[in-house]
Amino acid sequence: MALGVMSLLCSFLAVLSIAMTATAGDEAALLAFKAHLSNGGLLASWNSSAGFCSWKGVTCSHRRPARVVALRLNATGLTGPLSPAIGNLTFLRTLDLGTNSLHGDIPASLGRLRRLQELYLGENSFSGTLPVNLSSCTSMTNMGLYNTKLSGRIPAELGEKLTALVAISLRNNSFTGPIPASLANLSRLQVLDLSNNQLVGSIPPGLGSIQSMRFFNLFGNNLSGMLPPSLYNWSLMGAFEVGYNKLHGNIPDDIGSKFPKLYYFGLGHNQFTGTIPSSISNISSLETIGLYHNGFSGYVPPTLGKLGALQTLYFADNKLEADDNDGWEFITSLANCSKLKTLELSINSFGGQLPGPIVNLSTTLRFLQVMNNRIFGSIPADIGNLVGLEVLG
Numbered sequence: 001m002a003l004g005v006m007s008l009l010c011s012f013l014a015v016l017s018i019a020m021t022a023t024a025g026d027e028a029a030l031l032a033f034k035a036h037l038s039n040g041g042l043l044a045s046w047n048s049s050a051g052f053c054s055w056k057g058v059t060c061s062h063r064r065p066a067r068v069v070a071l072r073l074n075a076t077g078l079t080g081p082l083s084p085a086i087g088n089l090t091f092l093r094t095l096d097l098g099t100n101s102l103h104g105d106i107p108a109s110l111g112r113l114r115r116l117q118e119l120y121l122g123e124n125s126f127s128g129t130l131p132v133n134l135s136s137c138t139s140m141t142n143m144g145l146y147n148t149k150l151s152g153r154i155p156a157e158l159g160e161k162l163t164a165l166v167a168i169s170l171r172n173n174s175f176t177g178p179i180p181a182s183l184a185n186l187s188r189l190q191v192l193d194l195s196n197n198q199l200v201g202s203i204p205p206g207l208g209s210i211q212s213m214r215f216f217n218l219f220g221n222n223l224s225g226m227l228p229p230s231l232y233n234w235s236l237m238g239a240f241e242v243g244y245n246k247l248h249g250n251i252p253d254d255i256g257s258k259f260p261k262l263y264y265f266g267l268g269h270n271q272f273t274g275t276i277p278s279s280i281s282n283i284s285s286l287e288t289i290g291l292y293h294n295g296f297s298g299y300v301p302p303t304l305g306k307l308g309a310l311q312t313l314y315f316a317d318n319k320l321e322a323d324d325n326d327g328w329e330f331i332t333s334l335a336n337c338s339k340l341k342t343l344e345l346s347i348n349s350f351g352g353q354l355p356g357p358i359v360n361l362s363t364t365l366r367f368l369q370v371m372n373n374r375i376f377g378s379i380p381a382d383i384g385n386l387v388g389l390e391v392l393g
């Protein structure tokens with residue numbers, strides 16, 4: 001009997017001691033995180049007068065022992081390196097240290113956070129490479145590492161292992177090398193933002209199989225080759241931007257039935273050719289079309305006026321045509337777009353007289369440029385109808 005009580009007590013104490021170790025481990029990890037910061041004093045509430053679950057930015061689980069499940073210190077002025085001890089907070093689901101002045105490497109120990117779902121380290125000064133170990137965070141759904149100074153390649157392991165990913169942004173870093181073809185495995189991905197890096201090579205065609213994709217931004221890299229036609233299979237696509245690369249290809253004639261939810265379409269500053277298909281006028285959600293600095297030719301579709309949500313057309317620096325007989329009809333049509341703000345038609349092969357109906361464009365129009373074309377004659381007297389104009393080139 002006494003022995004039984006003793007052994008029960010012993011195992012109770014053992015459980016308690018494991019629990020206390022885990023808890024003490026979380027507290028020690030938080031204090032190590034604070035100690036690494038050069039201005040850890042900002043975390044004044046992180047002191048022993050209260051349990052760590054009440055510290056600023058710390059959220060604990062309700063289970064016993066309490067474990068840290070979220071650390072949210074976005075935009076709190078933190079400066080210094082990120083302690084590898086963060087990897088000891090093994091119950092962490094959310095780590096948000098975005099918009100601070102953290103620098104140095106992203107610790108590979110973060111790979112120990114198997115429960116981590118959200119990782120926001122963006123708008124900091126982290127340098128070095130993206131640790132391959134992050135691919136061990138297999139619960140990860142959201143990864144925001146934009147506006148830092150990371151370099152090196154995007155590890156292929158991310159695509160092989162982080163299959164729960166819904167959104168990943170590596171925007172505005174210094175990543176080099178190709179886009180790993182393994183990213184095609186991220187079958188739940190909705191947001192892929194790799195813009196403003198130095199990525200090279202071609203866009204993996206397999207990405208087209210990710211049916212959930214709705215925001216795709218590869219702007220400002222050095223990607224080359226043909227834009228894979230498979231990408232036009234994204235039926236949920238909202239914003240599609242591949243500007244400032246070295247891509248080529250045509251816009252498919254049937255684009256109007258491919259991207260029914262598209263509101264932003266950016267192909268600017270590449271080597272695209274062919275005509276602008278008139279079916280584009282069937283994508284009624286379109287707000288912005290950016291085709292500047294490519295080799296597009298032929299007439300602008302005279303049906304663009306069907307796009308009631310249209311605000312911005314950047315068609316500058318192509319080989320688009322019009323003359324007194326044909327090609328200007330799109331201007332009459334655009335008069336139907338009551339939200340039009342920007343119409344940029346410079347550096348093309350538009351010729352003949354400036355069409356009279358240009359004075360009937362929406363008064364919301366702020367920016368109108370038709371410079372460097374072959375247009376002659378007079379400017380329509382009623383151009384003053386465009387009372388919203390701020391720039392007329």
Ligand SMILES: *[C@@H]1O[C@H](CO)[C@@H](O)[C@H](O)[C@H]1NC(C)=O
Pocket residue numbers: 025028029032085088
């Ligand atoms: C983090 O965990 C490791 C391994 O369990 C341990 O050696 C280290 O002391 C811990 N660091 C802190 C600051 O708790």
Ligand SMILES: *[C@@H]1O[C@H](CO)[C@@H](O)[C@H](O)[C@H]1NC(C)=O
Pocket residue numbers: 044045046047048049050054
């Ligand atoms: C310790 O934290 C509490 C809040 O948890 C705060 O009221 C107190 O001022 C802090 N003590 C010091 C010495 O910073």
Ligand SMILES: *[C@@H]1O[C@H](CO)[C@@H](O)[C@H](O)[C@H]1NC(C)=O
Pocket residue numbers: 074075096098099120
């Ligand atoms: C972080 O803070 C900044 C600035 O207050 C804000 O713009 C941003 O949305 C926040 N990010 C997150 C993930 O909460």
Ligand SMILES: *[C@@H]1O[C@H](CO)[C@@H](O)[C@H](O)[C@H]1NC(C)=O
Pocket residue numbers: 107108109110111112133136
């Ligand atoms: C990175 O992952 C490897 C393989 O899983 C592991 O051996 C290593 O300890 C990890 N590094 C850190 C710092 O956790």
Ligand SMILES: *[C@@H]1O[C@H](CO)[C@@H](O)[C@H](O)[C@H]1NC(C)=O
Pocket residue numbers: 124125147148149172
């Ligand atoms: C890119 O990130 C840097 C910080 O690394 C920031 O200063 C800069 O404003 C960012 N640029 C853009 C376009 O977001």
Ligand SMILES: *[C@@H]1O[C@H](CO)[C@@H](O)[C@H](O)[C@H]1NC(C)=O
Pocket residue numbers: 159160181182183184185206
């Ligand atoms: C997807 O991941 C599996 C391993 O999980 C790998 O064998 C396959 O090559 C990956 N697919 C691509 C396109 O990389």
Ligand SMILES: *[C@@H]1O[C@H](CO)[C@@H](O)[C@H](O)[C@H]1NC(C)=O
Pocket residue numbers: 197198199220221222
């Ligand atoms: C693209 O590559 C060229 C050299 O081929 C280089 O001059 C340029 O800086 C690169 N651009 C980017 C955005 O990496």
Ligand SMILES: *[C@@H]1O[C@H](CO)[C@@H](O)[C@H](O)[C@H]1NC(C)=O
Pocket residue numbers: 208229230231233
């Ligand atoms: C687009 O998806 C369909 C099935 O939804 C498939 O048959 C077709 O091959 C895909 N096209 C491309 C270019 O991947």
Ligand SMILES: *[C@@H]1O[C@H](CO)[C@@H](O)[C@H](O)[C@H]1NC(C)=O
Pocket residue numbers: 256278279280282
């Ligand atoms: C646009 O859609 C209408 C109705 O769905 C269809 O009849 C027409 O052929 C389409 N136009 C183009 C150019 O694809």
Ligand SMILES: *[C@@H]1O[C@H](CO)[C@@H](O)[C@H](O)[C@H]1NC(C)=O
Pocket residue numbers: 303304305306307308309333336337
């Ligand atoms: C004018 O715009 C509306 C949507 O705002 C659209 O339904 C209609 O078809 C357009 N008319 C013409 C002639 O393009």
Ligand SMILES: *[C@@H]1O[C@H](CO)[C@@H](O)[C@H](O)[C@H]1NC(C)=O
Pocket residue numbers: 356357358359360
């Ligand atoms: C502008 O629209 C008005 C009203 O619809 C129309 O009467 C006029 O002829 C149009 N002007 C031009 C130059 O097309």
